[in-house]
Amino acid sequence: MEYEPRANARILEIDLGEELDIDLGTLDPDAYDEIVVYVPLPTFGSTQSYRDICGDLLDASWIIERMAACAKGVRTQNPPGDYRCIRTVLISPMQGILEAIADCALLTNDLDDFGDDAELGHQQDLREQVYDYEDNLETFVPRAPEIIDWYFANLHAANDELRSEAPEVWSSQMGRFPERRLRFHRSAFSGVLGGSCYASRGGWLVPVAVGPDRFFAETEQKYRLKDFLPADFLIIDGEAFVHHDGLLVRFPSGRYFESQVCAGLVTQDDEYPERWSSDPFRVLHSPRAGTTAPMGVSGCEMVEGAPALAEGSYLHETGTLVFVNDRHFLHFLYDIRPARLQTAKALREASAQMTEELSTATGAALSVRCDWTSLDDEAFEELCYQLIFDNPKFDSDTIRKLGKSRSRDGGRDIVVHEATMGPWVEPRKWIFQCKLVTKGSSLGATRLTDVGDMLEQYSAQGFGVITSAQMDATLYDKLDAICSKRGVEQYHLSVLELERALARNRRLRQKFFPGS
Secondary structure, X not given: OOOOOOOOOOEEEEEOOOOOOOOHHHOOHHHOOEEEEEEEOOOOOOOOOHHHHHHHHHHHHHHHHHHHOOEEEEEEEOXXXXXXXXXXXXXXXXXXXXXXXXHHHHHHOOHHHOOOHHHHHHHHHHHHHHHHHHHOOOOOOOOOHHHHHHHHHHHHHHHHHHHHHOHHHHHHHHHHOHHHHHOOEEOOOHHHHOOOOEEOOOEEEEEOOOOHHHHHHHOOOOOOHHHEEXXXXXXXXXXXXXXXXXXXXXXXXXXXXXXHHHHHHHOOOOOOHHHHHOOOOOOOOOOOOOOOOOOOOOHHHOOOOOOOOOXXXXXXXXXXXXXXXXXXXXXXXXXXXXXXXXXHHHHHHHOHHHHHHHHHHOOOOOOOOOOHHHOOHHHHHHHHHHHHHHOOOEOHHHXXXXXXXXXXXXXXXXXXXXXXXXXXXXXXXXXXXXXXXXXXXXXXXXXXXXXXHHHHHOOOOEEEEEEOOOEOHHHHHHHHHHHHHHOOEEOOEOHHHHHHHHHHOHHHHHHHOOOO
């Protein structure tokens, strides 16, 4: 969440990437409500080495923590479209802040910039402090944890270089931190969350005592526990799925297995031996009421006044996040999406005992029917906009609806960026096309033209169609060919998903279909 300074705030801006044109010794920190410092990332955009990138982020993290220690608050962000610096807002600076900034400026200087041996010696002392800081990152409680997690995410990629270039160093690191073999790291948010949490590009491993809502709030994600559904688990024809009342999602079993292995590695010396006698796959079922507090977690560790979270699988109502509670850890698994209609139909045919549940997924028993003829194109696009705006997979601050319906928008009706788990994952840009169909026919491939050119022209990494009709196989085949060729993710909402979403969203249903 971006920090908004109060009106008439007294602000000092300093760019450590440029030569300082002010004498810090002449300034009074009490004269400013906040100090904005631009911390450089000098090799970003100019290097192919993740080790160089890690060096930039390590220096930046030390600099930010050094300055933040002399302020009551700190916020960080990348200026839009610019990953070559980190904009750091130091809120209510205190005495010592200017000396800290001077040290940070000295650390970023080139060797050719030093005027005497004293400055060079001081910089070498600061560099030693950065090395010590790196050695203690796993246990350090930072003020800006997102920068440290960004560093670790790039370290996983840098380790591929390190393994071939310095195998002894790589082996030593993996011996100390075996979870890094799985590209997990102990998150710098662990301190504020109150327990050792582990992050990867595709998921999080969080102690159950932390709780989902505290985890979401501290990491600034829009998901909330109240919007999750109890999810049943099934495997048919070698593929794993979770589902609830017709919402069917492929389960990322490979990532769940890695998360369970990570949990085993980081609890090798755990005092709770019952964890090792439990079956991690036994909990892949819909949560059951009446569960007591998780084993190994005392009552004082649970959130006061909150009921114990039942073990089992939970699916977000949008189908974009699933988590599993195994009584010890919460395994959050990201970057998923609802299965397509054809998949649901195939599963229905393969499993007779799931006929009723999968009939809902294939449209045989929808609980809400909408009169799509009551909407015009403009109202339908507004409905689509609201659904994407409410979906926590996407960053609602970035959503744009382009013009009136049928305007010259280049094939783009809605443009939005993903919400991210942290700055280590660059948010993908999505484009959605909205197609209102009122004559009862399905939406075929001929109704969408020039999709590939549009995706390339606007540099989209995600594409979706939102339609009031069913999407036929020719359209799916066309979009698969176009998107797979360009590495573009897909997330479509046909009439089945729209009516399910409206069945759960009374506010939107009453706004657009007041008679339903």
